[in-house]
Amino acid sequence: MTETPRAVAPAEPTGSAESAESVELVRCGWATSAPDYVAYHDEEWGRPVTGDDRVFERIALESFQSGLSWITILRKRENFRAAFARFSIPAVAAFGDEDVARLLGDAGIVRNRAKIEATIANARAALGVGLSDLVWKHADPDAPVPKTLADVPAQTAGSKALAKELKAHGFRFIGPTTAYALMQAIGLVNDHLADCWTRRA
Structure with a gap:
């Protein structure tokens, strides 16, 4: 995900005389345009997520984000969780036409029929697959460390392979x-910039 320019925000005070003068944390450039992004960057983005339901949730949210700003999804995330049974794969796989109609009428989420139906189809595809293991096979811990946002790719050979494998399973x-x-x-790749504080955390 790439969005805006550079990032700096004050660190928590430590009580020392030096820290009383606002020490700054350097963040990835996209992460400072809104408090929602700061929290997401600092606490979640790039940190390992495992477990079939949790990985399924992130696939679903990334799919809903397509063509939209990620902040839109972040701000609706709890609504998505309520609407999609906390992203339980078996529960979403059992959704039918009444659920599609319910979701299309839910102003708390992104009401896009193609994305809603794809999420349900993806839950069915995920049944019995071992989704977390399948996705994590494509981890790339040796990916180059980006120095600027311009160094962050939109896709890679690894993401093409992951998309191809998911498609082969019906996603x-x-x-x-x-x-x-x-x-x-x-967390399959670490695209925090070289000077981002998270790389020293």
């Missing part, structure tokens, strides 16, 4: 670019 609405955003988000 929809997740191409190489969405697959790479997923890889960044759940």
Whole structure:
């Protein structure tokens, strides 16, 4: 995910005389345009996410984000969780036409029929697959460390391979670019910039 320019925000005070003069944390450039982004960057983005339901949730949210700003999804995330049974794969796989109609009428989420139906189809595709293991096979811990946002790719050979494998299992609405955003988000690659504080945490 790439969005805005540079990032600096004050660190928590430590009580020392030096820290009383606002010590600054350097963050990835996209992460400072809104408090929602700061929290997501600091606490979640790029940190490992495992478990089939949790990985399924992130696939679903990345798919819903396609064509939209990620902050839109962040601000609706709890609504998505309520609407999609906390992203329980068996529960979403059992959704039928009444659920599609319910979701299309839910103003708290992104009401896009293609994305809703793809999420349900993806839950069915995930049944019995071992989704977390399948996705984590594509981890790339040796990916180059980006120095600027311009160094961060939109897709890679690894994301193309992940998208291809998911498609082979019946997943929809997740191409190489969405697959790479997923890889960044759940820690398959570490695309925090070289000077980002998280690399020293």
